[in-house]
Amino acid sequence: MATLEIHNISDELPLLFVHRIPQFGVFFKTRLLTKFRLFDPLSPSEDSDVDALRNSARVLLCVGPSRVTADTLAQLPELRVVVGSSAGIDHIDLDECKRRGIAVTNAGDAFSADVADYAVGMLIGVLRKVNAGDRFVRRGMWLQGSDFQLGSKVGGKRIGIVGLGSIGYLIAKRLKAFGCAIAYNSRKEKPSVPFQYYRNVVELAEDSEVLIVCCALTDETYHIINKDVMRALGKDGVIINVGRGNLVDEDELVKALLQGELGGAGLDVFENEPGVPEELFKLDNVVLSPHKAALTPESFAAVEDVVFSHLIREEYNYYS
């Protein structure tokens, strides 16, 4: 096997081909360099033979949500695995990977607790108006004696979780401690879970006061939270989205919020990030967040471990 020989002869570390958009750096480069020879097309060394590197790359490190299209893959004929550093892998062309027999790994559960914490924080922020109260104080309105409208109690709320994976389960666990009543929707009922299952999202919305959206984005879940779901949730209903922007029909969401047909929303993700519909900026019943529910230094360290393990397993196993 030519590549193996080159590897042995030159005593070089195995090649790790990096795929990223400029906004996302390689976040644990020093550690990676102990086991891999990195090639990053966005910062190539001068003497790199890019074509040769593309032709020999077996492992692609996909940083954050950088899109891996069929075109990206076509440039990497020897590719065996895409190691993703995010929880979702909807930015990777999974059909093409399947067709070519390329494995795809993600960050696993490394981000799950942080996303769950953040979802609960945004929910309390919306229901109890923590964010609106903060603005109220900072604008001097408390001192002026302005009225502040009260929020709504967290305990006793009927919560519908859309997507009961590791994130959804951790959200449920947290909200149970607040005295909330949990139900969920997912592709299949989970027999080991003590929460009520709804096959249909509209029916879940009808029986819920809050929907928390944390399923994977696929063709089936695109705009899973549509106008019908919002109408079923009702005018006091709250939507929290920590999944992907495209899970929610954003135009309909904005309309419903502006027309008072929804009670509030907590949004970490949007359809056109970093674009956020500006009509939302004036609303006090909305908590906005720059897609960072998953991100803490601690979760980065956990992701580093997962990604590193995947890389080591994939690359070193291949040679062993």
Added chain:
Amino acid sequence: MATLEIHNISDELPLLFVHRIPQFGVFFKTRLLTKFRLFDPLSPSEDSDVDALRNSARVLLCVGPSRVTADTLAQLPELRVVVGSSAGIDHIDLDECKRRGIAVTNAGDAFSADVADYAVGMLIGVLRKVNAGDRFVRRGMWLQGSDFQLGSKVGGKRIGIVGLGSIGYLIAKRLKAFGCAIAYNSRKEKPSVPFQYYRNVVELAEDSEVLIVCCALTDETYHIINKDVMRALGKDGVIINVGRGNLVDEDELVKALLQGELGGAGLDVFENEPGVPEELFKLDNVVLSPHKAALTPESFAAVEDVVFSHLIREEYNYYS
């Protein structure tokens, strides 16, 4: 007994004397009027004989944090009970009540869950920068590509709860579900509680990353969170105060935050409400709130029940 006779002869409902500051209305007047004759000195009916009413009042409804001083009490010679509508009763002169044999009741646990929820919301807000992220988006900084500094994970944090009453216990219950490690300080160790006890607040602070202040305000707890405690908590430490402003030495807190000697704070209460130190307005690691942790429509309904029960028991038992 003269009052009893008057009561029977006139077939009037028992008198309920109201004590409030203008900012606080009587929040369940309609229901009270089914069982009581209300007299509110701030909105007297024209023909009221205020002196006679003061002289006959046996039950005082103290609305919210309206101060009941020795002078207030001196004007009510027949007073038997002060029924408070708030959780804390530090605004009532308890020594004078004791001397005169006047009972004092509070809202009991009716507010506790809401305060606990709010404390957790502010903690996530500070640690995960939920509020700062909201401002970041609304100011258009995400779209401009500005940097946003990550927060810190909730799970695994060592939390010190100062005052493990009903509120503190509910905070502990919630934060356990996030994977936090709980310890507490209170006057006495609580044998039935599975959390580590610290007799000394400075030692609790040394072993904690977050202090949540939710004890009652008394002479002993005034400025319980002083400079020494803040120094022990350290420069990444976070203080959440949902108790009373005077539990924390606010001048020292502001200094510590401005000089980077504390990691952040979530403050629902302040020493000179509604005054809030304006130096805090520019800080992103601080969540400010207009003393409303306890307040939701649901908790008001619960408080209504507690206060109403106290009033019925006190007043009707007296005549029975």
